[in-house]
Amino acid sequence: MQKKWLGLSLSLMLAAGIAGCGGNGNNNKSGGAAEGTPGAATASPAASAAAETGEPVQLKYWTDDRHDQEYIKELINKFNETNGENIQVELTVMSENYAQSVDIAFTSNQAPDILRLKSGNTPEFVKKGYLAPIDGHLTDEIKTKFGSLLIDNVNRFDGKVYSLANTGLTLRLIYNKxxxxxxxxxxxxVSLQEMVDDAKKITEAGKSEGVYGFALNFKSPKAAFDRSIREILSLSGYQGLGFDLKTGQFDFAPYSQVIEYFKQMYEDRSILPGAETLDIDPLRAQFAAGKIGMYLSFSTEPGVYQDQFPTEINWAGTLAPTLDGQIKGTSEIVSAGTWLGISAKSAHQEAAWKFMQYMYGDDILKTYHEKGFGIAVVPSIVEQAKKPEIGGMEGFLVGEHDSLWPAAPNVTPEGATYADAFFKYMLSGGDAKAIAADLNTRYNDALSKAVEKGEVTVTPDPAFDPMKPQGE
Incomplete structure (x- = not known):
């Protein structure tokens, strides 16, 4: 079976990847264009100056990915040793507060040269002027390779391109069989009521051994909800971040319905104690130890349980439950349009592009997929790459219920965010309908202001079909 993503036919043999979690990491030096690197590489002015002075061009690369850091370190080491232009890249891997760290770095003139970009941070980084457009570097060969994956408000803004695609992520329910x-x-x-009931049964059966039915990384409510409620809603037929694509307005009423079930699990004491301050890695450690019945997360998990938290438990991934047990939409494949970007404040943008060009080479992208770090979405890579061989990966395969969704506008409301407001309700109660109405008012006010300023554009689509979100 094949799926059509943005006019592309991607084989269902694509395997879901392991992506996007933070961690601690370090440096390493790298360089050189790999076989299959798109476009012709030419010596940068900075690199030429470095050759004359003997001093290397130092580039800083920041990422919040930890799952792939050993592979990335190998690539950087190779680049540093072989680029031939005395360019040296230093890697920094951050565990938490990546966006805030980037904000501080740009404010204090200590910004990195290359940044890991994701769908959740790219619009804000572009808006703040952190990123340099790369259009001037895009050769005909690169445009052919990546052009069909250039998406407005994902990697292209106001007609300018800031990043290129590499992989995407699926979201699933992860459970201990x-x-x-x-x-x-x-x-x-398959339904949220079943999830509530199952969490209670698992807790009752295993509480004496410290086992609980459900958990999420509620230390960051947004991170927890964006890896869970987002997918529940998209499979239920709603955009997962509270935006109604049909009306072009925010509507958090469906979101509040899902929160009711989370609140019930909390009241049933089916959620792991201390989850209010739990980060994702401690959660994974507890799951690997057999103490958590289920949670929802990205296609990061197979690699995590192979390398980071090796486990002997019998676990699997499956589609998230829906509001009523009926699938009325598709499971959203996220972070599928971006990977690397160049800092607008970098003094070595040509050298940064040389490194970026190296990283987007065919061999690197193909191996990235085959090692299970992400689902390859670049057509020419999909054709070449083999299916990753990682335990548990079968539950994350792209199937008939997976697809890309249009990007939702990214706005900042006055007052509490949807995640903070609903998490407070989950813990303390209140009036869910009133909370949703208040969020609608504040988010739509912020949206109107952003549209007036020209920061975002919104086009309602009354005919939007959640079963075919890209119109395929």
């Missing part, structure tokens, strides 16, 4: 069996549950939940 043994704990389900012990609680007498034959299959993972």
């Amino acid at each position: 043994d704990l389900f069996a012990k609680a007498g549950i034959a299959n993972p939940p």
